Amino acid sequence: MTRLHTVTKGLVLPVIIIIAWELLSLSIHNSYILPGWELILPVLLHPAESLFGGASLFENSIISLQRVLFGFMFAGAFAIILGLICGWSEPVNEYVNPLVQILRPVPPIAWMPLAIAWFKIGFGSLIFIIFIGAFFPVLISTIEGVRTLRERWLEVAETFDATTWEKFRTVVIPGALPSIWTGLRLAFGVAWMCLVAAEMLPGTSAGLGYLIMYAYNLGQIQVIVAGMIVIGIIGIASDFLFRLGQSRMFGWQGKE
């Protein structure tokens, strides 16, 4: 019941915005500025129909998701491994940290010209941009997770004569997992946002970001809005899954 209530509360503002949007669109009467829902909904309700002779909304979403997952998994795997090593070994961290701090504030899309030269237009450069976006949140929270491990847990492992690898496997990794998971959750959001920018790179022919750009060049604002809605829905759904995973797996967090 209370759950239902929070959901209802969350829906109030979107519904108000949708109604206000529709009223405004009726009074402005220019679909280039504010396309009405009678234009947006058909796009959303026929997700399998080909748009502009290319992929459909559904296919574009799948392609985007696929790219995000690809880049995200690459980034996650590299960042977790590097983060565990940096968090564990201070000397390694001293070498790596300055570089990380320099690269971290660079917006992923600024890599675009280089990405195209190194990884070619299309899949490679897109994945690279997503990779850059997702890498740092995971890296930093992994390092943080290892650093803030309770010393006591490592001592317990030591009193049971754990080898270094056993300590790593049985204490460092599971102990840092909640923090890593938080990093992954942030990273997925960033990756998803980078995607829209990345898909505006030349050399893409599908994907939600591409669709938005294409629709812009054709003045099809209702498709842009539909694309934005899908991006938002996928974003909120993935965040929900991450949160669910967090409460299922790391219920002990903060109560140990």
Next chain:
Amino acid sequence: MTDILVLKGISKRFIDENTVCQALSDITCTIRRREIVCLMGPSGCGKSTILRILSGLDTADSGVVHGCNGEKTGNIHTAMVFQEHGLFPWLSVADNIAYGLTMKIRSRSREQIKRKVSDLLSLVHMEDFASSLPHQLSGGMKQRVAVARALAVEPEVLLMDEPFSSLDPFTRRELQDEVLRIREKLDTTFFIVTHNPEEAVYLSDRVIILTRRPAKVLKEIEIPQSYPRNMAEPELIALFQEITRLVSTGST
């Protein structure tokens, strides 16, 4: 009774940047098989440090620790129960107890581990909570699990660092009785750090009292009474008062 643990002239200093802290100087004492020994002393005198040296978490600057046949420290088999944060919150009770057994050094089969864990679960009366996570347990239950986990590796001496100090008096008494019962059952030797004279008197065969830092052994007091002890007995009350005085004044 045979000596199981002999400490000879143990000293330890900590050097932090510019400050030197001489924690232990020349600690000499003996622990015998199947004994429950309580270690007491003013706060910060080096009690935990002694346990850490015995468990191998720290090394002494000088002095030696002998086992029963004159072995070195590393070969004396100890396990440690900490005051808090000792359980792994991501492992179930059963997995926590099995933890020490999964180490390569002990190479147990899955079957052996399973049997051992269920024995220990019933020993500490935690059968119903095998698959619970530590944060779902009360403080007393957590310490039962910690004891079971330490016992799993069959230590010759079980080291406990203020194990019950954060529990309420009733739970504490329950767990103290548990320690006595385990000793009866498994013949385990206990070396327990405590700051509670009542606990020392109720539990131990012998109390070792340390001086202020740098710590030496101030006095050893035998408690000859049989178990279970009635704390209202005048002899125990007298011992309680003497121990309290020794610890708080730090001199005889």
Next chain:
Amino acid sequence: MREVHIVLICGLMLIVGLIISDAYMYREVTDRSLGTAEVRLVYATSGIMPQLLNTSQVDSFFVWEPVVSTAVMGNIGSEIATEADIPPVGKWTDSACTILVMRNDFIMKYPEIAAYLSAVTMAGIQQIHTDPDDAQNITASWVFGSQPIRSAGVFLDPEDVEEHSFKNLNFTDTAPFPGITAMSSMEQGQAVSGTDPSEFLDESVAMRAKELLNGSEPEFPAEVPTVRIGYLPSSDQPAPLYVAIKDPDTMYATYGFCLKPPGPVSGHPGRCDLVVDNRTIAHVTLLPGQVGGGIMTGLGQNAMDAAYIGSVPAEMQISMGNNASGIQSVCAGGSGLIVRNDAPCTDWDSFVSWIKERSEEHKPVIIAVPQSSIQEEIIREAFAYENIQITLYGLSPHDLIQDIP
């Protein structure tokens, strides 16, 4: 260890999801009817095309001037065809490439200002024909600035590039608007089998402009509005505009009106005034864009009032409901097909054979074009004519198929 297992399972599910979605996309590819030759299109902005060709990421590109001349003179690739050589032969030879477009309500509200803008454009075209050298220099400094440009290791003089480029361009206000067939039929729900140019042409503005050029008495509107004009600053096609702004005195001396920048003229000014008989009748703001389609959308959003853009994006959007009209052509020609230097082709026909050859080797030729541009339309119509299938390059690991209508 439970948590570690859950994480592993999540990872596994992700991988399985990827494989399934990948298989789903792959289905599209295998659905493709085999047998016809295949060529790949990739959408790119004009500026990056030479880089793509130079790093062998594309085999060819088809774009507007001066990118074509830069590539040729920088020896990045060779130009094998212009739009006149591309089938259906003759269709594009003299048809409008860049046009002047205006929003209909702007025309309605300020008909005289609209007419003056058209007149300035016509006068600019005249000026280009009177003094082509000067026009080239003006365009060079507008598009490239005064510094030599670096292209694949060599430095090029912008004026040389423009001299080369202008040979490709035919500035005219009388070129007919082309009908578009290939791209308009790509639009979902728009079952047009081609656009009819007469539907979006508003000839009244150009007619009034001609009267003004011939000395007709001006009618001054009561207010002095700000007119926002969109254009592609990386292209040569709006040269009549550049000439008008950079050399306003000549135009004023001849016709009594001009587009005058407020300060001394250098670089490319962002604003200027429409001056008639010593009177400012409108302020003009120039808004640069990336592709014609985007500028047309800006027109639809009332963010701009007029634009110098390709005929194709303009017609596309007008046919899809953008409330604007074509006023006049600005130029014809100006597109060039560039291929890699080592490509075994010298003209359109050998280009087509090369495409077929490479298609058989399953290494389709990749061509870069600006999205929804006249070049995209030309190339799509040409390949439809040649019965070559176009696929889009750059889709996940596989490519999505697009059937040529």
